[in-house]
Amino acid sequence: MKTYGIICEYNPFHNGHIYQIQKTKELTGADHIVAIMSGNFVQRGEPALLDKFKRSQIAVNNGVDLVIEMPVRYSLANAEMFAGAGVMMLASLRCIDGISFGAETDDLALLKKCADTVTKVATQENLKPLMEQGMSYPMAIQQLVALEAGPAVSDVLSSPNNILAVEYLRAIKRMGLEDKLQPCVIKRAGADHDGAEHSGTIASAEEIRRMIDDGEDFSAFVPADTLKAVTEYDDKDLLCWYENYERVILYRLRTTSPQEIISAPDVDQGLANRIFQAARVSDSLEDLLDKIKAKPYPMARIKRALFNIVLGIKRDDMKIPPVFGRILALNDRGAEVLKLTGSLPQDRFSIPYSSAFKDFVNPENKAMMRYSSMTTVSSDVYALGSRALRPGGMDFTVPIYFSKIEGFVSELPADLKTTTHQGTPEEVEAARKAEYEAHKKAAEAAQQEAMAQAKSDLGHPTPVPVEKNGGEEN
Numbered sequence: 001m002k003t004y005g006i007i008c009e010y011n012p013f014h015n016g017h018i019y020q021i022q023k024t025k026e027l028t029g030a031d032h033i034v035a036i037m038s039g040n041f042v043q044r045g046e047p048a049l050l051d052k053f054k055r056s057q058i059a060v061n062n063g064v065d066l067v068i069e070m071p072v073r074y075s076l077a078n079a080e081m082f083a084g085a086g087v088m089m090l091a092s093l094r095c096i097d098g099i100s101f102g103a104e105t106d107d108l109a110l111l112k113k114c115a116d117t118v119t120k121v122a123t124q125e126n127l128k129p130l131m132e133q134g135m136s137y138p139m140a141i142q143q144l145v146a147l148e149a150g151p152a153v154s155d156v157l158s159s160p161n162n163i164l165a166v167e168y169l170r171a172i173k174r175m176g177l178e179d180k181l182q183p184c185v186i187k188r189a190g191a192d193h194d195g196a197e198h199s200g201t202i203a204s205a206e207e208i209r210r211m212i213d214d215g216e217d218f219s220a221f222v223p224a225d226t227l228k229a230v231t232e233y234d235d236k237d238l239l240c241w242y243e244n245y246e247r248v249i250l251y252r253l254r255t256t257s258p259q260e261i262i263s264a265p266d267v268d269q270g271l272a273n274r275i276f277q278a279a280r281v282s283d284s285l286e287d288l289l290d291k292i293k294a295k296p297y298p299m300a301r302i303k304r305a306l307f308n309i310v311l312g313i314k315r316d317d318m319k320i321p322p323v324f325g326r327i328l329a330l331n332d333r334g335a336e337v338l339k340l341t342g343s344l345p346q347d348r349f350s351i352p353y354s355s356a357f358k359d360f361v362n363p364e365n366k367a368m369m370r371y372s373s374m375t376t377v378s379s380d381v382y383a384l385g386s387r388a389l390r391p392g393g394m395d396f397t398v399p400i401y402f403s404k405i406e407g408f409v410s411e412l413p414a415d416l417k418t419t420t421h422q423g424t425p426e427e428v429e430a431a432r433k434a435e436y437e438a439h440k441k442a443a444e445a446a447q448q449e450a451m452a453q454a455k456s457d458l459g460h461p462t463p464v465p466v467e468k469n470g471g472e473e474n
Contacts, residue, residue, distance in 0.1 A: 007086030045303025066334030
């Protein structure tokens with residue numbers, strides 16, 4: 001069994017994603033693919049077109065074996081935080097052999113050199129004078145890398161996927177996972193990340209979303225599952241678009257204090273002032289963004305800040321790593337992965353996983369309560385972003401998607417809740433088996449008790465032994 005992980009958004013899932021999955025298996029020999037996928041909000045600071053449950057279902061139907069939700073506070077974070085959370089969650093599964101990511105270059109040595117250079121130059125001392133001149137953080141980093149390692153290395157940071165690739169490599173090294181997560185870089189085929197061009201049957205997610213919005217035929221660039229889902233959601237007015245949050249965002253900003261605004265992640269004093277002032281004089285979302293934008297603040301950073309404020313996510317929330325993993329969809333191979341999850345004695349990343357969101361609502365665990373609350377709030381706010389409003393509570397009402405593989409010997413575990421076992425793989429497997437047997441016996445005992453109670457209710461009481469002289473029967 002060889003398992004590779006992919007950190008993704010699938011907004012929407014398209015043919016380029018299928019290419020990455022197939023190429024990963026071809027280059028690495030992987031037979032299991034795990035995806036850490038953004039939930040209902042994505043890193044560009046916008047809602048996902050389709051909700052997380054539908055996107056995870058499509059992914060499992062097209063080559064992914066297990067989909068786990070990226071916590072919203074990280075899916076709405078900068079590249080460094082987004083990548084770090086994804087890598088940590090893959091490491092927490094303990095059975096992941098490597099990580100696959102797309103990039104505009106497949107020169108792994110060049111990407112690693114760029115990652116090491118970024119780590120070396122990204123100091124407050126180096127960044128402060130450049131950003132005081134009005135440079136954005138990405139521009140300042142790229143200039144510092146150019147000065148340190150030359151234009152050939154700094155040019156790597158000119159494209160979004162290369163930037164994420166560099167951050168994945170930095171996270172792997174920072175967490176000491178170089179011997180545990182082997183990187184596999186897949187050169188992007190066809191279109192650039194945000195490019196309007198397309199090649200053959202591959203187009204960027206940005207271009208596909210534009211085609212959907214403009215009513216153009218996009219069927220050549222997506223699998224049948226995505227085409228069907230988008231068509232059905234569109235017919236029911238359930239696609240989520242950024243502009244549909246206009247009143248939600250303006251209301252939240254107009255009722256939020258400057259102190260609350262500046263407490264949001266990645267919001268400095270300058271950006272906080274611009275947001276606070278613009279919210280009070282803007283008469284549309286477009287007008288708001290136009291008044292906030294400035295050279296030091298890329299639009300994605302502004303949009304992420306606005307949704308972090310709307311959802312109540314604070315800078316302090318980013319100091320805590322993921323505390324649980326929500327399973328969204330899987331097949332039989334994904335169930336095999338879950339059977340191996342746990343932790344080794346030296347593993348500091350271990351977290352529980354479950355398909356039932358109620359398992360994360362634990363009043364005795366403040367961190368888990370805080371972050372489960374963020375998830376439910378984000379889903380309830382997301383439900384307001386389609387033209388036809390949807391009810392809240394989807395985290396508790398939408399069932400997990402399980403795809404049975406014909407002829408597969410594995411079975412869906414009776415309980416998709418995992419814990420953090422210590423020991424060797426064999427010991428973890430034994431602990432899992434013991435848990436299953438205990439669960440099975442408890443279920444059988446509960447069933448027998450229910451049958452006995454039913455007989456009693458029908459007027460046939462269950463005989464009770466009569467004790468005499470220390471318990472001897474009459």
